[in-house]
Amino acid sequence: MHAAFAPAIAVAVAAASSSVEAGRLRLNNVGKRFGAMAALDGVSLDIRAGEIHCLLGENGAGKSTLCNLVFGVHAPDSGSMLLDGAPYRPRGPADALASGIAMVHQHFSLVEDASVADNLLLGQSRGLLKRREAGARIRALAAQYGLELDPDAMIADLSVGERQRVEIIKCLMREPRLLVLDEPTAVLLPDEIAALLAVCRKVADSGCGVVLVTHKLAEIRQVADRVTVLRGGRTVASSTAPANDIDSLVAAMIARDPKASTMPAAPAAPRRALSSDVRDEVLQVDGLTVRDAHGALRLDNVTLIVNRHEIVGIAGVEGNGQSELAAALSGMTKPAAGRFFVNGRPLAGSAPQEITRAGVGIVPEDRHAVGCVTGLSVAENIFLNQLHKFTRRGMLDRSAMRAAARGLMQRFDVRAASEDVAFGGLSGGNQQKAVLARELTQDNLALLIAAQPTRGLDVGAVEAVYNHIRAARDRGVAVLLISSELDDLLAVADRIVVLYRGRIMGVCPAGPEQRARIGAMMAGQSHD
Known part of the structure; x- marks a missing residue:
């Protein structure tokens, strides 16, 4: 740990004793190896009943491994775990669930050819499936948490964001005594994030322990009672006053000066004025329309242009056509109507290989x-x-x-x-x-389509990714950036296009002063 920030965190740790009830889950000197790599090395952690405990760490720091040990996916190689004071060594996720521990994973565990309701009933219902009762309960939970979800929808037809909502509700249906959430808010609107964090607080206030893995500093400021930082599989810092210790915690996470920026860096070049020269147009989308397997309209007559030296951000709540737009432009989905061109070359309905050869780079949302x-x-x-x-x-x-x-x-x-x-x-x-x-x-890169390129990345990696994307923009690449992170789009994009229910709700320049306007459009209110 850096000496510059150790005292502040040490003071916070020393004051930890009595703010919440102790002893829900305790990890003592836990280690886990995968071959020659030590994923966790002597980690000790106390997760208390009645608190929200956030885990911070760079990618590969051991956060997911730790969560998977708690949930029984892996067994520790050394050390021990105690649950409510009793030895806890689950033989698998079923043991963890039986012990009252539920987890929302980064990667989904859903049956694609089954409905939302059937997925949520798996493992929670014996005998005949009571789909009507389940549907009513799902709708009630979805309304309570602000998560729009259709119980009768098929998982295969859902976007990544909608599948994440299914996982969150599946976890919450169990009313667990320890709730582990690995990046659960990545696909939610700001108001929905606030609602989910409020639910986490209510769950904690009822005596449940909540473990929240997040890279969003605003969430830590808002809801965390304590924070533990992992780096290289070891615990390197913790705090019982995380709202006051954010800079020090981030510095501990990425081992750099606390004063260094943890947000996307300022654009490498000033935002460019909108070009009216057709010679600058790289991507031309004309009336693009996409229907799902059931014929439902998912993208409705979308028309837009992305120029050289420009980042156009696509904003919107997950499930409003962003995934379908990316799929159509990357050749994964054949549009029902409309066209698109890259440097004047028609590509609608082309195979992914042909689109790649045309100079299009694709960063898909589901890697x-x-x-x-x-x-x-x-x-x-x-x-x-x-x-x-x-x-x-x-x-x-x-x-x-x-x-x-x-x-x-x-x-x-x-x-x-x-x-x-x-x-x-x-x-x-x-x-x-x-x-x-x-x-x-790519040697001939002319257009980059990046869908959720920083999902699951720590703050240092987010900054690096956007610096690479800006550098591509500055050398003449056109960039279509799809992200559920409005702050990122405001900081990185030159223009923002808002999708709502598959249609373009509005277009505006990027910048923090546009937040309220864009938020209203994301909620379906036109401000043009």
Whole structure:
């Protein structure tokens, strides 16, 4: 820990004793290894009944591993856990659930060809499924938490954000005594975030312990009773006054000066005036319309332009057409109507490979499903669309590919034991950075479509990702940035387009002064 901020945190830790009831879950010197890598090394942690305990840490710091130990996904190699004073060593998630511990995971565990209601009844109902009663309860919970959700919808038809809502409600239906939430607010509106955090507070006030993994400093200021910081699998700092210790906690997390910025850096160049020269138009979208498998309209007559040297942000609550827009532009979905062009080349309905060859880089919102091949190595994933660079007389020069991958891993801060490890073994944030490295380094890159590119990343990695995206913009790449993080869009984009129920609700320049206007449009109120 840096000496500059240790005293403030130490004082806060010393004052910890009596603010909340103690002893819900205690980890004593817990360690966990995966091969030669120590994911957790001697971690001790006290999660108290009646508190909201936030975990901070860079990607790969051990947060998800710790949560998975608590939920029984992995077993610790050393140390012990106590639940309400009794030894706790779950043999699997079923044991954890039976013990009153529920968890919302980063990666979803839903049955795609079943309805929302059926997914929520799995493991919670014996005998005949009471779908009508379940639907009523789901609607009540969704209304209470401000999470719009249709119990009869099929999981396969839901966006990433809507699937996240299903996971949150599935967890809350169990009324747990320990609630573990891994980045649960990434897809919610500010008002919905406030509502969910208020629910967390009510749950804690009832005597339940709440563990919240978040990278959003505003959430920590608002709701955290205590914060623990992990770095390199070790506990490096904690605080019982996190609202006052934010700078020091972030500095402990990323091991740098507390005065260093933890928010996206200021744009590398001034925001550009909107171009009216058609020669600057890279992406032209004309009346694009998308329907789902049931014929429901998900994207309705969308028309927009993205110019060279411009970042256009797409704002909106998850489930309002952003996912469908990205899928259509990347070739994953065939539009029902409309066209789009990249540098004048018509691409609507084209295969993803053809769109890539046209100079389009795609950072998908679901990196696991469509952004990578988890069984291949990091190096192979980074060069999935550029393997021809390393082909000599029909043979793949793996030595050259590995050397090039090491360079990109260093440049984009992709942390792994080596470039040869399986991509699926990386943390979610490191997987996202590797996908970004692949897409941003295409030789003929003209357009970058980035959907939720910083989801699951820590504050230091968020800053690095946006610096890379700005650098691409500054060298002439057109960028379409889709994000549920309004603060990010306000700080990074040149223009913001707001989608509501599949239609463009309005367009405005980016900037903090536009927050209220954009928020109103996200809620369905036109301000144009």
